[in-house]
Amino acid sequence: MDAFQSLMQGFSGALVPINLLVVFLGVTAGTMIGMLPGIGPINGIAILIPITFAMGIDPTAMLILFAGIYYGAQYGNSISTILLNVPGTPSSVATALDGHPMAKSGRAGPALAISAIASFIGGTVAVIGLMFLAPVLSKWAIRFGPAEYFVLILFTFTMLSALSGKQFIKGLLATGIGLMLATIGIDAGTGIPRYTFGHLAFYDGLDFAVVTIGLFAISEVFLLIEQTRGTGEVNTKLGRVMVTAKEFLSSWWGMIRSAVIGFLIGVLPGAGATIASFMAYATEQRLVDKKGTFGTGDIRAVAAPESANNAAVSGALIPMLTLGVPGSGTTAVILGALLALNLNPGPLFIVQHGDMFWTLIASMYIGNVMLLVLNLPLVGLFVKVLLIPRYILVPGVAMISYGAIYAASSSMTDLMLMTGFGLLGYLMRKTDFPLAPVILALVLGPMMETSLRRALSLSNGDWGILFASPLVLVLWGLVALSALVPLIRTLRRARAYNDSEQH
Amino acid sequence: MSDRIVAVMLLVLALVFGLQAWAYVPIGFTDHLGARVFPLAVALFMLPLTLVLFFGRHVAGVWPSARAWRVVILAMSVLVVYALVIEYVGFIIATIGVFIVYGKLYGARWWKTVVTGMIAATVLYALFVLALDMYLPLGSFFEELF
Structure with missing residues (x-):
């Protein structure tokens, strides 16, 4: 079998000592990053970008490292969610519903154990899915012309805004802010410098590592420092981190189902791990919660969302690798790093960089095994x-x-910009604007304009090309659908609000 | 209320952005898209949304309180000063400074903030400069002394 042979070659690439070390570093760092408040995978990766560039590290190793941090962070995230009831990202909120009650009733050990096992199963199922689906999708994606790409990017924006959990309108405005930032610099098509205000530093456009770290990490610093009182006691005595055979078997099918749900949702642009974990939780509640124990510390209710969010994280790599269009903030940052290295993910990526792709897949198998080992016996550390x-x-x-950015660029302007974006991110968090659309738009904005430009030169200036093929019409339909559903929801909420005010 | 403030700010931003875009006319040869269509489209995309945000009824976010503003502005100023002086006093002193001010904001003891700052600065310097072979300034101030 072709995929199997390629995978075996991938393993021979991933099992090289240096790559094994990189996987190990990635998943260990990911676990810690996911656990601590204020960092998160998006920052961890953004901080490492200037460092890996400066080191001149091999692109394959870089991709393995970033992916390791990305899925490793999900494991770490569940640790702080269960022990502290502080979900580091929205994708762990569903885990907290039963995970924290378990920890409070003295069963932190089994809760952590099942979340590690479920994450392992979710991750593994998703890697298998990735292995089979990615080559198929990329064959199909070759049919995408520039007009299709333009509308696909639009669809990614509306989906992420519709599903980011905040208000749709704010998601769209955040996308607009990101697109504005993306136009800064010399226009690739005409050579005109835009929004640079004569500053040479802006001619190359904004460094997306600076923007990302500012928006996410520095704003988080401001948010944490604002709440200087009371961080709460942490109980780090866990007892035995293991589950009984009975507990494991009761969760088994739920974990498999959730992994499949999570993977499929993860593949959709914009949907991601949060939706996946809630869908899995709701599905399991309907299927197995006969006695109404979900929400009180049911182990099956910890297993399901953990399996789903891990599967979704790996699934989200598919649109990024096969279409070159990421669906989430973190995959957008990884894409940004690949683009900076002149590697263009897209339909031809698996053909042109097959060794890189299959080594990544193999490294993810290995990484998931390492994470299981790290998280079961070593979670106490x-x-x-x-x-x-x-x-x-x-x-x-x-x-x-600040050290990483300055060490890479020696630029005071970068530090100032980062501080400014920190303030912007802080205000956006305070006023309930999602941050991920800004990064997604910043990375995809130039691609969107280039696609439009190419489409117009293909059609010799006729805008009708944006509606000319059946595929592009389907994509427009998806855009309309993803915009209409939250709009109707908003209108209904507004009407309910008016009614309640009048009576 | 906070949404209205933001809506006005974004409205002004979109207007300025759109007007500025109008000026980007390429001289001589151009392609079908030109340089101003895309930013203009972004501005036109945002304008109606800011109006919806202004007039719509939403679950309101929270504008930072006066106390939060004071703390955040202090925390931000420290980082601005850091950027201004890093070449002069060097990475290590600048980093220790940030640890002291932030530590004091958390009510930590003086000596603890100084010691943790020194350790963190040394470890980061070793990591970036010695292990990763990147550049961080030691401080022109000290170089003048010797």
Whole structure:
């Protein structure tokens, strides 16, 4: 079998000592990053981008490292969710519903164990799915012309805005802000400098690592520092981190179902791990919760969302690798790094860089096994990280960010910009605007304009090309659908609000 | 209320952005798209949305409180000063400074903030400069001394 042979070659690439080390570093760093407040995978990767570029690290190793951080963070995230009831990302909120009650009733050990096992199953199922689906999708994606790409990117924006959990309108406005930032710099088509205000520093456009770290990490620093009181006691005594055979078997089919749900949702642009984990939770509740124990510390209710969010994370790599269009903030950052190295993910990526793709897949198998080992016997060591006091953690996050950016660019302007974006991110969080659309639009904006430009030169200036093929019409339909559903929901909510005010 | 403030800010931003885009006319040869269509489209995309945000009824976000503003502006100023002085005083001193101010905001003891700052600065310097072979300034101030 072709895929199998390619995968075996991938393993021979991934099992090279240096790559094994990189996988290990990635998943270990990912676990810690996912556990600590204020960092998260998007920052971890953004901080590492200038560092890996400076080191001149091999692109395959870089991709393995970033992917390791990306899925490793999901494991770490569940640790802080279960122990502290602080979901680091929305994708862990569903886990908290039963995970924290379990920890409070003295069953933190089994809760952590099942979440590690479920994450492993979710991750593994998704890697298998990725292995089979990605080559198929990329064969299909070759039919995408520039007009299709333009509308597909539009669809990604509306989907992410519709599903980001905040208000649709704010998601769209955040996308607009990102697109504005994306136009800064010399226009690739005409050579005209736009929005540079004569500053040479802006001619190359904004460095997306600077924007990302500012928006996410520095704003988080501001948010943490604003709440200087009461960080709460952390109980790091876990007891035995293991599940009984009975507990495992009761969760087994739920984990498999959730993995499939999670993977399929993850593949959709914009949907991602949050939706996946809630869908899995709701499905399991309907299927197996006969006695109404979900929400009170049911182990099956921890297993399902953990399996789903991990599967979704790997699934989200598919649109990024096969279409070159990421569906989430973190995959957008990974794409940005690949683009900076002149590697263009897209339909031809698997053909042109097959070795890289299959090594990545193999490394993800290996990484998931490592994570299972790290998270079962060694979780007791990891939770000690949660004991780091805030007065060290918060300036620490800030100084790693500033140090990394300055070490890479020696540019005071970059540091100032990062601080400015920190304030912007802080205000956006405060006023309930989602941040991920900004990054997605910043990375995809130039691609969107280029697609439009290519489409118009193909049609000799006729805008009708944007509606000319059946495929592009289907994509427009999806755009309309993803925009209409939240709009109707908003209108209905507004009417309910008016009614309640009048009576 | 906070949504209305943001809506006005974004409305002004979109207007300025759109007007500025109008000026981007290429001289001589151009392709079918030109340089101003895309930014103009972005501005036109945002304008109606800001109006919807202004007039619509939404679950309101929270504008930062006065106390939060003070703390955040202080935290931000520290980072601005850091950027301004890093070449002069060097990475290590600048980093220790940030640890002291942030540590004091958390009510940590003086000596603890200084010690953790020194350790963190040294470790980061070793990581970036010695292990990763990148550049961080030691401080022109100290170079003048010797």
